[in-house]
Amino acid sequence: MIDTVDLKKSISIEEDNIIKEIKSESLDKIKLSYKKYKEEYKYTPLLRNIEKKYGSFNSSENIKKADSYKDLISTKDKHYIVILNGSYIENISNIPNSIDIKNIKDLSKNEQNIFIDSYSKIDDSTDDIFSSINTILHSNCLTFKINKSTILKEKISIINIVDSSKPTYFRKCFIIDKNSEISFSEEFINVTRDGNFSNSVTEIYMDENAVFNYFSTQNISKNYHFNSINVFQKRNSTSNFHTYSFSGSIIRNNLNIKLLDKSCYANMYGFYAIKNSSHIDNHTSVDHIDENSISNEHYKGIVDDGSIGVFNGKIFVRQRAQKTNAFQSNNNILLSDNAKVNTKPQLEIWADDVKCSHGCTVGQLDDDALFYLMSRGISRKDAISLLLSAFSTDITEKIADKVIREEYQLMILKELEDLNYE
Amino acid sequence: MLEIKNLHASIGNTKILKGLDLTVNSGEVHAIMGPNGSGKSTLASVIAGREDYDVTDGEINFQGNELSDIGPDERAREGIFLAFQYPVEIPGVSTTNFMKTAVNQIRESKGEKPLDAVEFLKLMKEKMKLVNIKQELLSRSINEGFSGGEKKRNEIFQMAMLDPKLSILDETDSGLDIDALKIVSNGVNALKSKENATVVVTHYQRLLDYIVPDFVHVLMDGKIVKSGDKNLALELEEKGYDWIKVKN
Numbered sequence: 198m199i200d201t202v203d204l205k206k207s208i209s210i211e212e213d214n215i216i217k218e219i220k221s222e223s224l225d226k227i228k229l230s231y232k233k234y235k236e237e238y239k240y241t242p243l244l245r246n247i248e249k250k251y252g253s254f255n256s257s258e259n260i261k262k263a264d265s266y267k268d269l270i271s272t273k274d275k276h277y278i279v280i281l282n283g284s285y286i287e288n289i290s291n292i293p294n295s296i297d298i299k300n301i302k303d304l305s306k307n308e309q310n311i312f313i314d315s316y317s318k319i320d321d322s323t324d325d326i327f328s329s330i331n332t333i334l335h336s337n338c339l340t341f342k343i344n345k346s347t348i349l350k351e352k353i354s355i356i357n358i359v360d361s362s363k364p365t366y367f368r369k370c371f372i373i374d375k376n377s378e379i380s381f382s383e384e385f386i387n388v389t390r391d392g393n394f395s396n397s398v399t400e401i402y403m404d405e406n407a408v409f410n411y412f413s414t415q416n417i418s419k420n421y422h423f424n425s426i427n428v429f430q431k432r433n434s435t436s437n438f439h440t441y442s443f444s445g446s447i448i449r450n451n452l453n454i455k456l457l458d459k460s461c462y463a464n465m466y467g468f469y470a471i472k473n474s475s476h477i478d479n480h481t482s483v484d485h486i487d488e489n490s491i492s493n494e495h496y497k498g499i500v501d502d503g504s505i506g507v508f509n510g511k512i513f514v515r516q517r518a519q520k521t522n523a524f525q526s527n528n529n530i531l532l533s534d535n536a537k538v539n540t541k542p543q544l545e546i547w548a549d550d551v552k553c554s555h556g557c558t559v560g561q562l563d564d565d566a567l568f569y570l571m572s573r574g575i576s577r578k579d580a581i582s583l584l585l586s587a588f589s590t591d592i593t594e595k596i597a598d599k600v601i602r603e604e605y606q607l608m609i610l611k612e613l614e615d616l617n618y619e
Numbered sequence: 620m621l622e623i624k625n626l627h628a629s630i631g632n633t634k635i636l637k638g639l640d641l642t643v644n645s646g647e648v649h650a651i652m653g654p655n656g657s658g659k660s661t662l663a664s665v666i667a668g669r670e671d672y673d674v675t676d677g678e679i680n681f682q683g684n685e686l687s688d689i690g691p692d693e694r695a696r697e698g699i700f701l702a703f704q705y706p707v708e709i710p711g712v713s714t715t716n717f718m719k720t721a722v723n724q725i726r727e728s729k730g731e732k733p734l735d736a737v738e739f740l741k742l743m744k745e746k747m748k749l750v751n752i753k754q755e756l757l758s759r760s761i762n763e764g765f766s767g768g769e770k771k772r773n774e775i776f777q778m779a780m781l782d783p784k785l786s787i788l789d790e791t792d793s794g795l796d797i798d799a800l801k802i803v804s805n806g807v808n809a810l811k812s813k814e815n816a817t818v819v820v821t822h823y824q825r826l827l828d829y830i831v832p833d834f835v836h837v838l839m840d841g842k843i844v845k846s847g848d849k850n851l852a853l854e855l856e857e858k859g860y861d862w863i864k865v866k867n
Binding site: 563564565566568569570571572573574575576577579580583584586587588589590591 | 667668669670671690691692694695696700701703706707709710711712716717718720721724725728760761777781
């Protein structure tokens with residue numbers, strides 16, 4: 198069981214009464230979350246590693262001046278949001294007029310109520326221990342409000358900087374109003390020499406007809422990283438998630454989508470190419486609550502050296518969710534004898550008129566294909582690159598925007614060059 | 620061009636080739652015939668450098684170089700081409716992209732400049748005509764969802780693109796109807812010259828009506844047991860492989 202003294206202390210100094218209440222509720226649930234931890238983190242010993250490394254979950258205050266991080270910003274995107282150890286750094290960010298970013302505590306009472314209504318529903322739906330710890334210990338919940346009928350075609354970069362010897366907490370809450378469409382890409386950058394633990398929880402509330410596109414790149418070799426994204430969709434809304442992971446001591450991604458209404462559409466795509474001793478765990482769930490919704494999920498991974506890939510995909514189809522279409526698959530290539538993959542699809546269906554499928558594969562590079570390519574004069578190294586990048590194409594081709602698609606395809610090609618194959 | 624001496628090859632513990640000799644000179648067409656399991660496809664794969672097979676004895680010389688330590692990619696660059704009996708389907712890689720990579724890697728190894736997009740397209744268009752293959756097919760994933768005939772035409776298209784010195788056609792007639800057989804054979808014949816050579820591996824005489832061999836060899840139990848001219852193939856067709864077994 199984890200030590201709750203620090204957690205209690207952190208709640209006691211919280212000044213905002215409503216937030217204090219939310220934090221206290223999470224603390225009450227810690228015991229239950231811990232029970233669930235053993236099953237939910239069977240292949241990913243994140244808690245043990247964090248406790249061993251830090252002894253406590255407490256975070257520390259920022260020390261350096263925000264300007265000193267300016268050089269870290271390298272994005273092709275016109276608009277970007279810089280967040281340091283959880284705090285929004287406005288003076289080195291560049292956001293479009295149509296978005297408003299504020300700490301939840303700085304909102305007017307009226308605005309605050311809108312967010313409080315949604316805020317921290319995640320603990321109800323997941324009982325995840327790291328989400329609960331985030332709720333208790335984060336000091337800045339950044340709110341993003343996308344107003345009605347806002348359509349932004351260009352994606353916005355979210356650059357999260359981690360600079361602390363203690364655990365860091367990132368908390369975001371998005372409200373995407375009716376008929377809006379918006380795209381974000383997100384990455385975490387560690388600037389400390391040693392690894393770090395970053396714990397990030399994001400809640401996304403999508404109103405009717407909203408479209409939300411999200412791209413995540415994870416390349417944080419020495420870090421422990423927990424990233425939980427929780428999505429609540431209303432009627433006719435569409436979410437598209439693309440998660441690309443390349444390195445991390447342990448990365449745990451929780452992606453939980455609740456399709457609350459009729460005719461929702463959710464797409465979850467992921468690709469991981471990991472080596473050395475990286476450990477990537479993708480846990481996803483999609484909950485079909487009402488009729489006529491569609492969810493597609495496809496994760497693919499290449500696992501090299503002694504690295505470990507974990508995939509767990511849950512699909513729930515509630516009794517009311519007739520005419521549901523839910524598809525899921527996970528395919529893996531192991532490039533070394535020491536590489537490991539644990540993959541588990543889970544379906545729970547209470548409705549009777551549904552189409553669902555799931556499947557997973559773990560295999561090796563196809564020797565026949567390799568010989569075929571080489572027999573035409575292509576070197577072994579290039580033949581392998583061709584095959585591995587071909588393996589990734591059915592994930593990247595799901596990115597609808599051509600410019601973004603090519604950006605990610607190029608990124609993958611570069612990462613694949615570094616893999617070893619004998 | 621190709622000189623094989625006392626070749627022994629095995630896969631796992633199974634010995635397949637047991638002392639095979641074969642000499643192929645420029646400008647010649649050789650047919651290797653033999654019953655199922657005699658080692659025909661193994662011979663084709665071993666010449667192309669497939670690493671699943673162990674060459675336990677003997678040697679393969681190609682244009683004066685011993686091939687045993689050379690991988691399939693380098694053999695291809697030296698001018699060896701294998702048309703596969705079962706062309707491999709590779710999802711996610713288009714034939715166009717595949718051929719562009721292959722042609723330019725071969726050119727680079729010879730110290731030639733890689734072809735730019737326009738030059739490559741021109742070369743491709745020219746070779747496509749040879750086997751009546753459509754560009755749409757080549758922009759799809761390699762062999763994925765191709766019919767049997769399309770796969771074999773794609774093999775000969777690749778052969779035309781790479782312009783090899785030695786082409787080995789492994790059971791290229793299998794799975795082909797008579798029209799496709801004609802297209803494929805015409806392609807092969809059009810590529811024939813005094814500078815290159817062709818080895819046709821087949822167990823039916825039918826293909827040899829279209830691609831006429833200068834020499835016919837009968838492969839049985841890992842060895843060439845009889846050689847002759849094209850009439851040997853006709854005789855085999857009439858009398859069956861048992862005829863040779865009895866004679867030996």
